[in-house]
Amino acid sequence: MNTFITGVAGFVGCNLAETLLKRGHRVAGFDNLCRGRLLNLDPVIDNPNFTFKKVDLADLDSYREALIRLHERHPISSIWHMAANSDIPAGVTDVRVDLRDTFMTTLNTLEVMKHLNIQTLAFASTSAIYGDLQGIKLIEDIGPLFPISNYGAMKLASEAIISAAVESFLERTYIFRFPNVIGTPATHGALLDFVHKLNKTPNNLMVLGDGSQQKPYLHVDELIDAMIYIYEHATERLNYFNIGADDDGVTVKFMAEQVVAIVSPGATITYGEGNKGWVGDVPRFSYSIEKLRRLGWKPTLGSAEAVRLAVRQIAAQEASK
Amino acid sequence: MNTFITGVAGFVGCNLAETLLKRGHRVAGFDNLCRGRLLNLDPVIDNPNFTFKKVDLADLDSYREALIRLHERHPISSIWHMAANSDIPAGVTDVRVDLRDTFMTTLNTLEVMKHLNIQTLAFASTSAIYGDLQGIKLIEDIGPLFPISNYGAMKLASEAIISAAVESFLERTYIFRFPNVIGTPATHGALLDFVHKLNKTPNNLMVLGDGSQQKPYLHVDELIDAMIYIYEHATERLNYFNIGADDDGVTVKFMAEQVVAIVSPGATITYGEGNKGWVGDVPRFSYSIEKLRRLGWKPTLGSAEAVRLAVRQIAAQEASK
Numbered sequence: 001m002n003t004f005i006t007g008v009a010g011f012v013g014c015n016l017a018e019t020l021l022k023r024g025h026r027v028a029g030f031d032n033l034c035r036g037r038l039l040n041l042d043p044v045i046d047n048p049n050f051t052f053k054k055v056d057l058a059d060l061d062s063y064r065e066a067l068i069r070l071h072e073r074h075p076i077s078s079i080w081h082m083a084a085n086s087d088i089p090a091g092v093t094d095v096r097v098d099l100r101d102t103f104m105t106t107l108n109t110l111e112v113m114k115h116l117n118i119q120t121l122a123f124a125s126t127s128a129i130y131g132d133l134q135g136i137k138l139i140e141d142i143g144p145l146f147p148i149s150n151y152g153a154m155k156l157a158s159e160a161i162i163s164a165a166v167e168s169f170l171e172r173t174y175i176f177r178f179p180n181v182i183g184t185p186a187t188h189g190a191l192l193d194f195v196h197k198l199n200k201t202p203n204n205l206m207v208l209g210d211g212s213q214q215k216p217y218l219h220v221d222e223l224i225d226a227m228i229y230i231y232e233h234a235t236e237r238l239n240y241f242n243i244g245a246d247d248d249g250v251t252v253k254f255m256a257e258q259v260v261a262i263v264s265p266g267a268t269i270t271y272g273e274g275n276k277g278w279v280g281d282v283p284r285f286s287y288s289i290e291k292l293r294r295l296g297w298k299p300t301l302g303s304a305e306a307v308r309l310a311v312r313q314i315a316a317q318e319a320s321k
Numbered sequence: 322m323n324t325f326i327t328g329v330a331g332f333v334g335c336n337l338a339e340t341l342l343k344r345g346h347r348v349a350g351f352d353n354l355c356r357g358r359l360l361n362l363d364p365v366i367d368n369p370n371f372t373f374k375k376v377d378l379a380d381l382d383s384y385r386e387a388l389i390r391l392h393e394r395h396p397i398s399s400i401w402h403m404a405a406n407s408d409i410p411a412g413v414t415d416v417r418v419d420l421r422d423t424f425m426t427t428l429n430t431l432e433v434m435k436h437l438n439i440q441t442l443a444f445a446s447t448s449a450i451y452g453d454l455q456g457i458k459l460i461e462d463i464g465p466l467f468p469i470s471n472y473g474a475m476k477l478a479s480e481a482i483i484s485a486a487v488e489s490f491l492e493r494t495y496i497f498r499f500p501n502v503i504g505t506p507a508t509h510g511a512l513l514d515f516v517h518k519l520n521k522t523p524n525n526l527m528v529l530g531d532g533s534q535q536k537p538y539l540h541v542d543e544l545i546d547a548m549i550y551i552y553e554h555a556t557e558r559l560n561y562f563n564i565g566a567d568d569d570g571v572t573v574k575f576m577a578e579q580v581v582a583i584v585s586p587g588a589t590i591t592y593g594e595g596n597k598g599w600v601g602d603v604p605r606f607s608y609s610i611e612k613l614r615r616l617g618w619k620p621t622l623g624s625a626e627a628v629r630l631a632v633r634q635i636a637a638q639e640a641s642k
Contacts, residue, residue: 143462
């Protein structure tokens, strides 16, 4: 199996590459290294079955040319499109960030797949496509879909253009709607932010918002496991699944307390106001993973356990720098 | 009221301009004149309250510059974004057509609105965002949304990016999900196609597909009336409504027969195979306008009457050329 991963140097991409290599795949990946880091590829870069190239996927010509060369050597059987803008607040300020890195990377991936007649696509979508349907259990078939961030909008746009491609040339597609995912290598997110803040001012942690925001969190190891499970078991032409923790999540307050306990026990925590961290952030949602459970997969860690594990891993990651 | 219309020289845009002028608005509009035609503006071009400029809305810089100048003279109170690719099969062949003309025109409209602090947007969306949910009554809140054409995908992408803009700066938005709309000036569509074919070969009409495709049709006069009604009566920040005929529609066979009866009585009709006209065409759907009815509007013509009226108008339009 020759698997190609976009955004391979990112948080999810590098973990996915490592797991697929362990499972015997030959893996190749591109990344523009804007938010992804070469360092993240340390565990795989010397593996003879792994190939990396720095390519900007938003530039169709260089993307196509590089993938044609790769495909000639080792014909690609499936593409896992994990590349996207991961800095959601940056995309709120400037819509062109998510246009380019979240949407155009998808459009170009489809263009290149059509050109090379590669017909299997796995895609990292997000719970953000659902917008802020307060209080409603988010099952996959819910509507209306009115995302409240440019990131969510450009992920929904990506799903839509993939869906049109299923009608015209894609043979098999897997859309994974990610929850908040935590673990290492951490490059962004609240836990890393808290660790950084405490490393600077060990006696106090300032938290954006009032700490009441509650979200489910999944550990990245479980996310990878779920994606591969879906890939191996789902049988529709267009498969779409929420992936998430099997609970209503934990609050920002809980996360802050866990970080304090590991990184700087005894530090005080100061909260801001409001329950939205930034424009486009959904304060609270309830994510259904019933469809995935019916397919036969469920997470082994709850949100609280995933947070505890990730805090220890992130603290260790930062301490080793 | 200074109203700005994108795609003002198109089928819907020119009819909207005419109606708004009659209702006392000052109207300005841009069009790149690719599919829109100057001829369509004949009824309004000499009206002192109407301003037209040829501008490509997919080019942000020229769009912004032209709108800034317009806005300085007559501050714009609302933007009606009607511009889009109207050639759906062309968008199936090349995804860049709908990317550019259906989606980037929306994104750029939002960019320019943000820049000029214009906070009211009315947007022409489409039933195509629903994809092919066979047999399910299409209410506005239905899911999942998996469009089967690039046109539908880029309209859904437009809705999504508008929805994110509602979170960040838009004060009031009206999303109109159009059904198939017929009337004059006809620039595309099955009725015009049939008239053209019969004008070339008056004794036989060749129809793509088996004629069993069934869709609701709304006359453009009623569409304009419904849009203005929604604009004047809906009170949410984000208002979204299906607009359509209040029935399950008519078949392609019915439409072909009406055209034959008017244009070339006695001509035979030959059908092809299959019930899909082209990739991305939804063969049959049932459109709910219950939400619009609850707001207080319903069409006066059924699909069959709308088709009969439009056939007479299109036949007259073509005969006068």
